[in-house]
Amino acid sequence: GRLAQLAEPTVGIITNIGSVHMEFFESHEQLARGKGELVAALPESGLAVLNADDPFFPLLSRMSTAPVMSFGFEAGDLRGEHYAAATEGGCEFTVQDVAFHLALEGRHQARNALAALAAGKFAGVGLEEGAAALANVFVAHRLQEHKTSKGVVIVDDAYNASPESMLAAFETLAERPKHGKLFAVLGPMAELGALAIESHQRVGRRAAEVFDAVAVLDSELGSVLADAAGAHLVPDREAAVMWVKNNARRGDSVLVKGSHSAGLDEVVKELTK
Known part of the structure; x- marks a missing residue:
């Protein structure tokens, strides 16, 4: 909560609740609540971007003080479909009939892209513009x-x-x-x-x-x-x-x-x- 108070974010993105930092928590739910402090600190005029495929999505949604936009491949406001590894490298999928081709590989990176699209939509970035911006994103030391x-x-x-x-x-x-x-x-x-x-x-x-x-x-x-x-x-x-x-x-x-x-x-x- 303290970091969120210092940063005063308008948009908060939680990509998933994994296992990292479990050393400091007694349960996965405690870990989820710890990460949820981010969305609990958002203003009502802001946006919480949450993974609808994550089992802790309902908990995090309840914790948010801002409207929620969800993303995922199984469910979500921004739902990815037709995911496939691209033959020339990277991956492909569609969102609301807009085609995406990422240089990044893997379903996990495609899901991260969906989260970025949700935040972009809040900032006025359309899906086509988002597709162009994400196409050549590169992350060092990630595959x-x-x-x-x-x-x-x-x-x-x-x-x-x-x-x-x-x-x-x-x-x-x-x-x-x-x-x-x-x-x-x-x-x-x-x-x-x-x-x-x-x-x-x-x-x-x-x-x-x-x-x-x-x-x-x-x-x-x-x-x-x-x-x-x-x-x-x-x-x-x-x-x-x-x-x-x-x-x-x-x-x-x-x-x-x-x-x-x-x-x-x-x-x-x-x-x-």
């Missing part, structure tokens, strides 16, 4: 591709990680046409509290389904993830680099992702220098 001198594609998503963003990255890569093998170098996820073990197991199980091989940076939670994924544990970042160099060949792709504290951006730098 950003680098090709090594050996022809291996390094997919840099190393800035941070949560269970939701891990699974979103996996699904995005699984949507792509497959060229070569798909590898992953993963780190642990922080600030999950009581959900930490289950979350690492869930992410590990899905990693085993998506990737041809996985390496995980060794730690207490890294071991949990590795066990669930049937992955190779590496003791440090240098060993992770060597694992990639020893296993990935021309045409293969390697996702690098973990919490910021894991420092996997150094793995990306070493592999792409």
Whole structure:
């Protein structure tokens, strides 16, 4: 609440209620109420932009002191339809018969675009204008591709990680046409509290389904993830680099992702220098 009081926002956007910061809350509902302090601080003349696909949408809607505009793919005032991974990269979908093509990949990024469109509509930006503005949006370190001198594609998503963003990255890569093998170098996820073990197991199980091989940076939670994924544990970042160099060949792709504290951006730098 204090941050909202300082900033005095007119528009508040809550994209979803995930698991990050659960270390500081006793339940998901408490976490949702904490995020909901943003929309509770909005003026009646403002706008709350909320994800209609999120299970906490009803709670957040009740907390808002401003009118609510919802977005989503299953429901919402601004509803995305016909989502698909674009063959030339990025993704495609429609909103009220207006076609969108994003350079960003993944359903999660398309959903973020819907939230931006809702805020834009409040500011007088129409859907066609919004489609043009969003088409070439680029976010560094979010599934950003680098090709090594050996022809291996390094997919840099190393800035941070949560269970939701891990699974979103996996699904995005699984949507792509497959060229070569798909590898992953993963780190642990922080600030999950009581959900930490289950979350690492869930992410590990899905990693085993998506990737041809996985390496995980060794730690207490890294071991949990590795066990669930049937992955190779590496003791440090240098060993992770060597694992990639020893296993990935021309045409293969390697996702690098973990919490910021894991420092996997150094793995990306070493592999792409």
